Amino acid sequence: EAGVVQSPRYKIIEKKQPVAFWCNPISGHNTLYWYLQNLGQGPELLIRYENEEAVDDSQLPKDRFSAERLKGVDSTLKIQPAELGDSAVYLCASSHGGGAFFGPGTRLTVL
């Protein structure tokens, strides 16, 4: 069974540019998470979906970040415009009750 798929794995952009990350969760997993991980820190939740509904987006900086999961399967996280402080690893995870399974992450570098 395939795990959580994320693309791209790495992305380098200049500040003020837009960027998008894509995630395909494990088949059958209704819950999808986007996490942000800074160096030396644990993952921090950005948004959680139950099917296509965003049930917790309280930590998502909505002035520049947006996310969607239109058909309740794959999801896209967008940043527009990117700032220097957005450089981090963006992790997608999915679950069907119990523990979450993570993808490999997208390492974003904003110059």
Added chain:
Amino acid sequence: DQQVKQNSPSLSVQEGRISILNCDYTNSMFDYFLWYKKYPAEGPTFLISISSIKDKNEDGRFTVFLNKSAKHLSLHIVPSQPGDSAVYFCAASSYGGSQGNLIFGKGTKLSVKP
């Protein structure tokens, strides 16, 4: 304010010995706890979990102990192997993990020396 705390940033252990990683939490609503292992350039990998109705869960060389009164859990690895060298994250959630968000600690870097 951190709800999940891993106070030891790093731990070094000799191969074959026991590794003990500790985690404390502050939110009494947490009822499901997980440990994740992370290698560089990879996402965290689920290792073992425990529900608050238990005080111990074992899976091969890995055992998690939960002390609810102290709001403390620990991960024991016996015997430790060089391949166990990684960053270990403790995570907690409410509602058995099915409805709540996972809250992570900052991680402990384990180094197992041959």
